Amino acid sequence: MHGRLEQIESPADVRRLGLDELVELADEIRSTLVTCVGTMGGHLASNLGFVEATIALHYVFNTPTDQLVFDVSHQCYAHKMLTGRASSYTDPSRYGTHSGFTNPDESEYDLFRAGHTSQGVSLACGLAKARDLLGKRHNVIAVIGDGSLSGGEAFEGLDNAATVGTNLIVVLNDNEMSIAPNSGGIYEHLAALRQAGGKSGENLFRTMGLDYRYVADGNDVRALVHAFAQVKDIDHPIVVHIHTRKGKGYAKAEQDPEATHFVAPASAVAPATQTYQEVTREVLGRKMRLDPSVIVVNAGAPSGVGLTPEFRAACGTQFFDTGITEPHAVAFCAGMAKGGAKPVFMVMATFAQRAFDQFIQELGLNRSPVTVLVFGAGFYDIDATHAGTFDIVTTGNVPGLTCLAPATCEEYVDMLEWSIDQRERPVVIRVPERMIEGGAGVFDPTHPGRWHVAQAGGDIAFLSIGATCELARRASALLASRDGVHATLVEAINYSSFDEPLLDDLLANHRIVVTLEPGILCGGFGEKVARYFGKTGMRVMCYGGKKEFLDRVPTEEFFKIYHFTAEDIVADIEALELGTWHR
């Protein structure tokens, strides 16, 4: 089954094969991908399309001396198979041993950890410049998909590549779509280039000062070897535009590349996410039908936020996919808000951080009535590149943003309905990561900064963000049963401001405030509470994540690692109380 692949320990073994054998190798890699990714999950369609190109790159170039950079790097599975990590894909007992992205900790063939988009050409420009400064001679190759090309940083990189002026080979993997079908003027242009077999008089890359070459069949390993051999050791920057087929060789993926772009593991269930996506579609759909100025915006990653192809089609002109362009998407929304429309920007937490400056300038400073829905925030079993733990830092410290963290679906819907229609301020809503019952009437639109007292008590108060209210309830119950303390439970449903009357009330009959937040503590919510009470005698205990990158840690493990379970918290409170009594 894995005859050829088993013999490949490094790219040197690839280079010993004949061209016919490369074709066999490609077939074997492809069937391995379908089997492996079908079971363990991962980026299927994007990898299927890039099998031949990966083989050809390692065949022609002298990796790792020649340096290969993957933009996004979710298309690196074949690369991993050819660089000593095949067993992670061929042996079910080793599935998932290696991450789904390039990682220098795994292999010298991986130069960077990359997971966000459009940085590959910039990184390659840096490698090329360093090579030139140090008087070295080797090829630098960046692999970038057409989807990543929509991101402005890719343009910045291409623009600079022309100035670097020496060897730099940009392989543009054009499969006619990013995660979802592409939109934007540049994609019309790529289509025209494909149509003209690369020989169009108008050529974006040439206008930017880059040389250009086209390979019509980017899944023909012979054609690719030929093309790469011709550009090897080139003395100036060139774009090699290869036309590949996303999902190539797997009928289901070829027919529906969007659905198979990322395949969830066979065992995966995410009922909360699915429910919140459904509820969001329902509310937005209803709002849009009533009001033609409501518009949903996404930045090239609709699947993570539940914007299904059917829903997008139903929205018509009230949906806009900007491509992978978070900065532009936020400014675009600010423009629409100024023009009287009601934009809702739906974004994954990990990508929201890309628009930090626009949150400050275009939303906060301009007080633009835009609604931002942040999905995938919190602790998740995910690659470190996609961590969703920085969203509170990204939004909660920006002047002018009203940041809401509902705990339940009812609260979420109330906030969403209010936010879309109000015209005073930018609102960020952190979509909860779990389903929790209750919450009707908690959010008061006339006082969006008011927190919710779920249980009035004394001595100890828990301040929770979003779904951590559940953990607070459990800790409170445990505290009641073990220590006879009837704690106060506060849901801090607005994490951008303090409910000062409430906090001041706590001072009267509480000794300890415990904050709980599903993100890193640094720059987060708990620290602000600690500052608020800093001058008082109130003890503040903050629970959340450390300032670190955790890689593919099972979701529940986070809470253990961070001493963030009901048992841990109660034990900490007991220890603190004992310590206090002794003083």
Add this chain to the structure above:
Amino acid sequence: MHGRLEQIESPADVRRLGLDELVELADEIRSTLVTCVGTMGGHLASNLGFVEATIALHYVFNTPTDQLVFDVSHQCYAHKMLTGRASSYTDPSRYGTHSGFTNPDESEYDLFRAGHTSQGVSLACGLAKARDLLGKRHNVIAVIGDGSLSGGEAFEGLDNAATVGTNLIVVLNDNEMSIAPNSGGIYEHLAALRQAGGKSGENLFRTMGLDYRYVADGNDVRALVHAFAQVKDIDHPIVVHIHTRKGKGYAKAEQDPEATHFVAPASAVAPATQTYQEVTREVLGRKMRLDPSVIVVNAGAPSGVGLTPEFRAACGTQFFDTGITEPHAVAFCAGMAKGGAKPVFMVMATFAQRAFDQFIQELGLNRSPVTVLVFGAGFYDIDATHAGTFDIVTTGNVPGLTCLAPATCEEYVDMLEWSIDQRERPVVIRVPERMIEGGAGVFDPTHPGRWHVAQAGGDIAFLSIGATCELARRASALLASRDGVHATLVEAINYSSFDEPLLDDLLANHRIVVTLEPGILCGGFGEKVARYFGKTGMRVMCYGGKKEFLDRVPTEEFFKIYHFTAEDIVADIEALELGTWHR
């Protein structure tokens, strides 16, 4: 002197003039600019070049119904003169009444507050889309300079403009340079377009799906009126490329447009900034001569960080200006670091926030040994768009970054020398905003996380960031004289981590810790200290800025507004101590 200008109360008055009178008006505006900006400071050269275009835009288009968006907006002075705010430029007693950027709080003709670059087309796309959704009909015009075109967000906007597909007019103000001379492939292309009178077969904008028109003399008001009249009410997006002369009509500005891009007020002195710029050039120059792999990178704004034309020229290939592309610049540096070079990225604090995602991904996650020098951080008398108060939030919460805040020049030099040569980690150095004596030997390269105890004492401890150590010293002296307390003075020269042994030592014989930081408190340094001591009996008082945008507030006023003077702090301590004693 101001004959024409005095009669212009709104653009409607411009529209009543004949073409010859428009020329006279332009001359009058130009001489007003030279006089006014020469005295009060501001963006001179960029405004001089855009006088005729501004007049022609208001003459042809029906502003404010037709919507005019300025990218960056530092070229809006003539626009302000024509929209009811001329006296702010003609009457010395009213100089500076209005800000140097568009501001909706000032006028309905100003749609957005804008100061960072490359967002104009995105905002205009939003206005156009809102117009279409709401069934309105008017022109939307974005004005963008060629410098802003290097920023990826501008590309994202242009790419989407093609997709919006309806009326959208992008006026590209091409003066052949941004702040400094332009670099990058696109500028070669703009030069080719100018050379060919706009009739080149290769056209970047057309390849992106945009219509295109060229105006060779962008300072000829008749030609501009003619061109704008032809595109008015157009039913699709078009780029109107106008070739203007930066500094037009003012010999000094025409000869040295970089020096006159921004003119400091006649009264301005900034000795600390200048000294730090000089010292930085000296250290970098020396390092570069010894080591060809040391390279200085800037993102299109060299003047603010002291990268003079002479210094840049002397660097040769060891200097690289990426254009206004902070995300790319950081990734480019990460690539160079990986390739074995020693990159130093010099950036203004206000622009550093544009690379937040790259700080996380390309620097922190990849542990890239890049040195980032942040200039202009802290409280300054500056437009709210350029606030330098978010840098601690931007960098101090990112895993993997070592963030240093020297207080003195000696410390700064020690840190810079160490950072360039070390190969383990990304380092951010916050260049101090004031000159303070002393500091030799404070920074210990073998323990970059160790803080400096400048004075050992008891009861009260001051933890200062950077130059706020001076304020701490004053408060300490006052406290000694008024209350007989001999306080401890700690300089937290590393704000990305805690010196835990030191903090724990403080617990033994201190009741109060006072933190001082020159930036917003939210997400900053003091809150982390408050969290650290949250469980203990230590009182923590945090001084810094509120989470708000302050606009053109005199530097010293910040400290008064934020109750952040030695007298205020000591009074607060006294009140707190009294309060404690009463409990």
